[in-house]
Amino acid sequence: MAGLKYMSGFGNEFASEDPRCPGALPEGQNNPQVCPYGLYAEQLSGSAFTCPRSTNKRSWLYRILPSVRHKPFTPMSCGDLTENWNEVEPDPNQLRWKPFNIPKSSEKKVDFISGLHTVCGAGDSKSRNGIVIHMYTCNTSMTDRCFQDADGDLLIVPQQGEILITTEFGKMMVEPNEICVIQQGMRFSVDVFGETRGYILEVFGAHFELPDLGPIGANGLANPRDFQTPVAWYEDRTVATGYTIVNKYQGKLFSCQQDFSPFNVVAWHGNYTPYKYNLENFMAINCVAFDHADPSIFTVLTAKSTRPGVAIADFVIFPPRWGVADHTFRPPYYHRNCMSEFMGLIKGHYEAKEEGFQPGGASLHSIMTPHGPDVDCFEKNSTALLKPERVAEGTMAFMFESSFSMAVTKWGLDTCHRLDKNYYKCWEALKSHFNPNWKPSSK
Known part of the structure; x- marks a missing residue:
């Protein structure tokens, strides 16, 4: 498995190339007339072109075939994914859920995509302003299909079982007590090693960043140097039976077919990447x-x-x-x-x-x-x-x-x-300790 590298700063420029193809990154320009090794240049933009330099996000990918080569997208079942916030009446009560069930592999094979369930949310992916919280519960690795969220960023919090995430930028193994962020538009596949469960925070219209520290000063909380990005890794693989790209777009799922692996990026550079962080x-x-x-x-x-x-x-x-x-x-x-x-x-x-x-x-x-x-x-x-x-x-x-x-x-x-449904009872036995005759104790 390809390794990880530490980000020297959060939001800075990074570069990586698969060691099997030294010199795959073009020198001196982003889009030469002919790229090294006969690769295609493709830019992935996570911000408007005219954003200030400090907030501009983009990466250049040098790939064996461009992502544009695929059959048309067609609608597919959304399962338990939804942006319909009016399907049930509002509930202002304190709510608590017992551990969410993980399907048994002996009963049904469920991969990361089919194991996604929307718990709550607000806003709208069309207007690019909102938030959605999902659970994932699965038992099977994704085979010859990958996921792309065109709506927003995904912050993934594994709770049970490690997950191997293959992205266009490389691979990341993410374990419980670690998190990873797959930013808008990045394609990825998830391998699991048994019954697996975790939480997902999806945001529309903004990217995750480190909070300002203010009076805390220069150091503390999550330090930029502890975030890791993948090292470039590619597979040049033809899939005769078809490779499926699942695209989340405007809250719905769509799929398309192509005959090659989307993880065919030999080299990349930029500041728009997936990344992981160890909460310890x-x-x-x-x-x-x-x-x-x-x-x-x-x-x-x-x-x-x-x-x-x-x-x-x-x-x-x-x-x-x-x-x-x-x-x-x-x-x-x-x-x-x-x-x-x-x-x-x-x-x-x-x-x-x-x-x-x-x-x-x-x-x-x-x-x-x-x-x-x-x-x-x-x-x-x-x-x-x-x-x-x-x-x-x-x-x-x-x-x-x-x-x-x-x-x-x-x-x-x-x-x-x-x-x-008995959550509220954890406060029912709170009793009054009020004493109108209370006097402060003498020192």
Whole structure:
């Protein structure tokens, strides 16, 4: 398998060529009259041509045959993928899902594409403004077909089972506790090694980037040097029975046929690439005095909206760290929020809800719907001896946070049969501790 290389900076220019073809990258220009090795030059643009240089995204691919050579696209079944946010009535309740079922390979072969299920979302891919959250549950590798999302970027969070992602830029092995981003328009195929499950955040109209650090300074959170891009790798393979390209376009799926592998890129250069990141490399910033800091300090990647400081979506993690705040209720406080919060659990036990919220499951707390720690967490941490302690050891929870008011799909509310209808009961036993005669203790 071809390797990975570290990005020396997030958004900088990168270049790679398959070592089997040294000199495949043209020198001095992007599109010579005749490319080395008789390759075709093809540009993949992730931004408008006239974007400022600092935000302009594009890569040049040097390939054996251009991607334009294929039969016409025709509609195909979308399965549980949808952008119909009106198929069920709105539900403002706190929602929690038990771990989503993975189909048994002995019963049905399901690959990454056929195992995609839309849980919730908002906005519109046509107007290029929105967010969608999917689950993938599969048991079989993709064979002679690949996927392309013409609508937006895909942030993939594996929860069970490693996945080998073959892209036009090369290969990436992505394991639980790692993430990868496949940007808009990039073709990829997924190999799995057994029963596999994970989460996907799809955004329209923006690309993921590192958050601004502000007063934190130059270092911290996710460091640019820890992101990796694939090394160029190609296959020159004819597929007599036909190779299928599945294209997600305007919320629908379409497919076309061609007789060669799309992973025929011998060399590439540019700043528009797929990439991966190991969540263990996150440098957490935390409170060292008192009170509970806002979860924004745990932002790994953000997809910004046109409003300063307001994201289409943030990807936030809650990694292992030290808790040292004094005179403080340390877990998350009870709150209502102008953002939607979708949480998932990769492994371990989330500190605010150690029971009920399980790896491979999820929760959704919609805009202005109250939420917070369950009864056990509140009672335990209200009387705990406050000494330095490790928080979230062996755990990795995350949150997709969005300024959009997300609608839940029929699959999420009904078809998947994983909705925990007793979720609200985790707060039912909260009791009043109010004492009108309370006096501050003397020092």
